[in-house]
Every structure is written in structure tokens, then in C-alpha cells.
Amino acid sequence: MPTTPRPLRKLGFLTIGLFDGADPRRGHESTLKIIELGERLGFDSAWVRHRHLQYGISSPLTVLAAASQRTSRIELGTAVIPLGWENPLRLAEDLATVDILSGGRLNPGVSVGPPMHYDRVKAALYPDTAETEDFGYARVRRLLDFVRGEPATDFSGTEGFEVFSDRVQPHARGLGRRMWYGGGSLRSARWAGEHGMNLLTSSVVKAEESEDFAEIQLSHIRTFRAHHPDGDEARVSQGLVVLPTDTASPAQRAKYEAYARQRLPRTATPQGPGRMLFAPDLVGPSAEIAERLFAHAAFREVDEVAFALPFTFDHEDYVQILTDIVTGLGPALGRRPAT
Template structure:
């Protein structure tokens, strides 16, 4: 394992795509503009969270399809799509379609488990099959098989005037290698590695063998790579809330610091029955942030990040944060903007 930080190779950002329920178009348009800005600034990737029955993007596949037509280079991902809400066959079709439209830039991230608010939503989501639905890793395996081109039907050929395929169409050959698993437990990290996926580790992990966030995250990265066929070369992206303030106004800095302070108490001990540990939000100048990140045990072993944008900030705040990330923080971490056309 490296004793010094790896230079940052890929810089990405993550947004929830918050919107006003009375004017949802404005929020979705803001998200698309932020993705366009990310490409102009040289970011390698832009990621969308997935929210259902909330005021965040509920259909990343639709928003990313729009983004493919407004960008040409930046990679587009989901972090993450909860598969409990999805039919793997239909999702495989949607993702392959968006990947084709993007020219091979889609990076789908998934997770498993029952949908949030399961007891309240199951009668609407699965009115006849709620008790039979499988929310285990097998749901990911089904999706992977379909994306990789394994048969979805026992029939192919011509029937009347129509031609049928036995696998998902369109088929995008490179998509399977760009599939990510978003995991917060040691078992998830191992499972993702065993199944040849890439691994997204975020600002939320389970306190299983430790109550030190960085130590837990590091153990997940190492477990994933130990189980992955590519070993230390297996791709891991770290997601933390990181807010550079280099060009922020005094009022913006004050708001950012207040935001982080309000969320800090939850980082001091495991939260809830699942014993979830939260990382503190990082706020400061790029010089300060780079020093903190380069001393972070987990960050020292990765070379890709997808820094999360805070949920409740304004469009102008995101412009300032992304601009500082690309022009100051990224270079301080050894990253170079992607200017490929």
C-alpha cells in the first residue's frame, strides 16, 4: 500500500439536483447547467444522486440523457441508483440507451436493500409482489448479466414482420466495465470486488469493527481491492462533502461554515440501529483542504473522487465551489483538468 498520497487522476462532483416542487423545471435546468459548467472546467465526471418521493432528481436516467446532448466529454454517473425501486431488465435497457447516446460515457452506480420508507411505499411500488421481491445482491447480479449481454429471453429471430433479440437492446459493449457499486459495509466492498465492479465509497459507512470513519473507509477500500481481479488497480472513487472557499464571498463562507457546524454532531458517534458513521464536511481554502485530504488514510490510497455538493445551496454557490475545485483544489491534489475535446 502506498505510503504517500496518490496524485489525483480523476476529479468528479455529485449533486442531488434539488428543485422546488412548484417549479421543478428550474431546478432540473440548474443541474444541467452545472454539468455543462463541469465539462468546461475540465472535470472528469458528474454524478447524480437518486431520490424518490422527494425534491431531488427521481429519474437520473432521463436527466443524464438530456446531459448527453449538452456535453461531449465529461463522464456521467449515478451515485447511486437504489435497485429496490427498479426492474433490472428495464434499467439495463435505459442505461444502454443513454450510454449509446453519450458515446460511452455512462457510469451507473447502484446499491441494494429495501426502498426507503418501505412500509409506506410498498403498496404503490409492488402492490402484488412486495413480499416476494428480492432486495439482495442477486438483484445486482441480474442487472450485471443483462448489461453484459446474457440472454433475457429464450427466443430470438423473426416473428411476422418483427425481429426479436434474446438480449437487451441496444447492447453497449463497454458499459459493464463502467458499473459501480456504492457500498458502506465491509461485505458490500468485498462483494463488489468479487464481482468485478468498480467501488463508490461515500461519506456514510457502517461502524462494524471501528468507530473511526477514516479507518472504516480505508478497510473497505482494501477489502474491495483484495477481492477484485485487478487488485490494487481496481477503481475506487471516494465521495466526501468538500467545500473550497477561495473565491467565496464572506456571506457564502459564513453559510458554508454554519452548514458544516450543524451537521458535525452526527459525525461523533454511530447513528441509528444500523450504526452509520458520517464523515465531517470539509470547509476551507484549497490549501487547507488539500492538506486535510492528503492526511486522510483512505484518500491516500485512491486517485479518483466525486466530491458531493451540499444539498441546499444555491446555483451561484455551486458555480463558485466547482470553479474553486477545478482551478485550485484539484491542482493542489495533483490533478490536471481534462481538456480533451
């Protein structure tokens, strides 16, 4: 089997945290139990997606605050918070608070752009400023400044019995270096590098200079590192969908294969006006998945992964997949268990 020039250093997973609208607690509890399981199995990180006005996690930082009190070692990340829904100052306070509660384990991932279905939600989200809101990189820049300790006001000092700070409180030391950008384009990769962020890559990229997924993702990684102060040591995490079947039942294997087969057509050509290109899901024994990953040009450039769990599977499926990733796929990729 070929080897990767970057031994796998961090093994993570990503979950969307779906729930039944009639019983939302059960779904949220399942997500927390999956994160607890991830720590027990030895994963280095657990990441949650963000969904507004859907039956998925709408408040990832609240979920991760709860997870921080049930775990002690595993890193906790968001992949990603869409900043179009957020006030950067308020978000900076929440990020710092959860990071403090977790003992410095938070890895916030963010992205920019207008909120999904903006024309239908803008009256509720920004009733007075919908037409003037800036959903570009300046929103990330504001968030980074607040997280990194830049002044948020020109006032500080004592007023009566109250003491005021001109910076976001609490200040979480080190959080500024754990900020991630979820990018799928060359422009995003370059911007994240220039601003000292880490880069989250996923199973979706923008087909700009090619229609080969691995080639496109590789160009994003190299562009990011070429513009990052840390150069080749700048952190990149890759998030593909992998479904190892080492200990799966025959019914589970059939389910996983049908899921991947249903999604395969979208990987053939760029989709929609944005020309978004999707990576195929990887299903099979760990040894076969490892072989395919070692052949993936972008995977050979990273030493961190956050493999994405499918949206609609059952809790028992996630337990089997995560267990096989740690016991089968991780070792096949040269990863040593966390201590």
C-alpha cells in the same frame, strides 16, 4: 505538504438536483447547467443522486440523457440508483440506451436494500409481490448479467416482420466495466470486488470494526481490491463533502461554515441501529482542504473523487465551489486538468 502515493487521476462532483415543486423545470435546468459548467471547467465526471417521492431527481437517467446532448466529454454517473425501486431488465435497457446516446460516457452506480419507507410505498410499488421481492445482491447480479450481454430469454429470431434478440438491446460495449456499487460496509465492498464492479465510497460508512471513519473506509477499499480481478488497479471513487472558500464571499464562507458546524455532531459517534458513521465536511481554503485530504488514510488509496455538493445551496454557491475545486483544490492535490 505530504504527497499521496496515488496521484489524483479523475476529478468529479456529485449533485442532488433539488427543485421547487411549484417550478420543477427551473431546478432540473439548474442541474443541467451545473453539469455543462463542470465540463467547461474541466471536471472528468459529473454524478447525480436519486430521490423518490422527494423534491430531487427521481429519474437520473432521463436527466443524464439530456446532459449527454449538452456535453461531449465529461463522464456522467449515478450515485446511486437504489435497485429496490427498479426492474433490472428494464433498467438495463435504459442504461444501455443512455450510454449509447452519450458515446460511452455513462457510469451507473447502484445499491441494494428495501426502498426507503417501504411499508408506506409497497402497495404502490409492488401491489402484488411486495412480500416476495428480493432486495439483496441477486438484484444487482441480474442487472450486471443483462448489461454484460447474458441472455434475458430463450427466444430470438424473426416473427413475421419483427426481429427479436435474446439479449438486452441496444448492447453498449464497455458498459459492463463501468458499473459501480455504492457500498458502505465490508460485505458490500467484498461483493462488489468479487463481481468485478467499481466501488463508490462516500461520506457515510457502517461502523463495524472501528469508530474511526478513515480507518473504516480504508478497510473497505482494501477488502474490495483484495477480491477484485484487477487487484490494486480496481477503480474506487471517494465522495466527501468539500467546500473550498478561495473565492467565496464573506457571506458564502459564513454559510458554508454554519452548514458544516450544524452537521458536525453526527460525525462524533455511530448513528442509529445501523451504526452509520459520517465524515466531517471539509471547509476552508483549498490548501487547507488538500492538507486534510492527504492526511486521510482512505484518500491516499484512491485516484478518483466525486466531491459531493451540499443539498440546499444556491446555484451561485455551486458555481463558486466547483470553480475553486478545479482551479485551487485540484492542483493542490496534484491533479492535472483534463484535455
